[in-house]
Amino acid sequence: MIKEVIMYDVIIIGSGVAGLTAAIYARSRSLKTAVFEKEENVGGIIRGVSFVTHYPGVSYNERGDEFVSKIEDQTRDAGAEIIHEEVTKVDLNADPKVVYTNNGKYEAKKIVIANGTTPRKLDCHSEDNDTLISYDAFADSSKAFGKEVFIVGGSDGAVKESIFLASLANKVHITHQGEALTAIEAFQNEVNSKNNIEVHLNTRIDSISGESGNVTVKLRDVKTDEITEVSGDHYVFAYIGGVPNTDLYEGLDLTDKGYIVIDKNMKTNIDGVYAAGDIVDNDVRQISTAASEGTIAAIRIADELKNA
Ligand SMILES: Cc1cc2nc3c(=O)[nH]c(=O)nc-3n(C[C@H](O)[C@H](O)[C@H](O)COP(=O)(O)OP(=O)(O)OC[C@H]3O[C@@H](n4cnc5c(N)ncnc54)[C@H](O)[C@@H]3O)c2cc1C
Incomplete structure (x- = not known):
């Protein structure tokens, strides 16, 4: 028909x-x-x-x-x-x-x-680490429970979702390539008032590897090229436009x-x-x-x- x-x-x-x-x-x-x-x-x-x-x-x-x-x-x-x-x-x-x-x-x-x-994908995103990265903190909030999570981005959206995740995760690391966060002052003040959020400026995530429960995140200082590697029960949320x-x-x-x-x-x-x-x-x-x-x-x- x-x-x-x-x-x-x-x-x-x-x-x-x-x-x-x-x-x-x-x-x-x-x-x-x-x-x-x-x-x-x-x-x-x-x-x-x-x-x-x-x-x-x-x-x-x-x-x-x-x-x-x-x-x-x-x-x-x-x-x-x-x-x-x-x-x-x-x-x-x-x-x-x-x-x-x-x-x-x-x-x-x-x-x-x-x-x-x-959502723009992280340039270190590959199918292999698909289960270690999210672009939707609300839908994937359960992945943050009790973990140390890394947020990529310094905009309003990234910082607002970091504040939300700080109520679920043990610790939140905001990583941002720039010299300063671009989020509005009100959100930045809220970040400063939380004792479980740490901000890493001039920092990019170079790679994410491992499997759930044992994840290695490689952080690069974009000014000095120094690499810091952290391993543990981590998860990454990206908000990069x-x-x-x-x-x-x-x-x-x-x-x-x-x-x-x-x-x-x-x-x-x-x-x-x-x-x-x-x-x-x-x-x-x-x-x-x-x-x-x-x-x-x-x-x-x-x-x-x-x-x-
Ligand atoms: C983390 C974050 C927090 C934010 N918080 C705020 C806030 O508090 N206040 C504020 O004012 N703004 C906020 N924003 C910005 C705001 O969310 C957006 O500006 C707005 O929602 C964009 O709406 P839109 O209708 O243009 O597009 P979208 O919301 O992107 O909608 C597009 C729709 O089109 C559908 N679609 C795509 N392709 C096709 C296709 N081929 N066929 C059929 N459907 C398709 C998609 O599935 C989607 O549902 C935030 C943004 C982010 C990322």
Whole structure:
């Protein structure tokens, strides 16, 4: 039997905060809306964050999964379809646009690209040490219990997750290649107030080897090249930024680092194709900016469809 191709006003790729917000606003303008999400869970990066900070209205110590579940409910209540299929190919220049997934083919008048970034892997990451490194402290928090853990990174995210892990691990070592942590002062003050967090500046992790329970971490002082080797019941969590998920798309204007170039209406260089969230060329990457960009994209799409 030939499967009928479903036609939407707007298809949104990715169910992070940018994608869900775009869906809520698209539905507020009565657009037939589908959000595609490759993972079992909705919500993207923020779902895996220990505590959400600085977003207006968020409660003290609100967990990422609690926070994003509310947005998921709101999106479904608004009448958007959330389809758990991976987008594998998109014909952005066609009219209507065509979206192919691991399970079928869909069409839409407009597209919002909101499929975010993938955590950058440590350059000493290999399949052999796959079980010794995590990029998601909340999901893998059980791996920190009673251990000495190493965090790689000095940004807000890395330092915030270190503070969370310090409540579970015996000791947390923050390793950062720079001269100083880049995290906000409030997080750094919290780090200084914990007696089980040690900060190692000008330090990179050269290698991680061994097996669970007996892991050797080689630390390099990037100024002197001196190596320190530590062995024991260790685990490593890395937060060294993300790589934009733009491989799927052909013909889009991208920056040198692969982020999508957009105008102030979140339009890309291809007609009818918008983008929002961490995947776009905007130096500030927060949930408030993701929500703002998703809002603008959806409202501009509704305007375009109304005036067509
Ligand atoms: C550790 C950490 C802590 C943070 N804490 C905060 C905070 O407290 N406050 C704050 O404001 N910001 C915080 N941020 C930043 C914030 O999480 C991000 O800016 C925001 O969540 C990005 O949302 P997004 O919708 O752009 O992308 P994402 O959340 O990355 O969502 C993209 C979605 O697209 C899906 N996807 C990818 N490819 C495909 C495909 N081919 N088909 C279908 N689906 C696909 C992914 O599975 C994912 O669900 C933090 C970031 C980190 C790393």
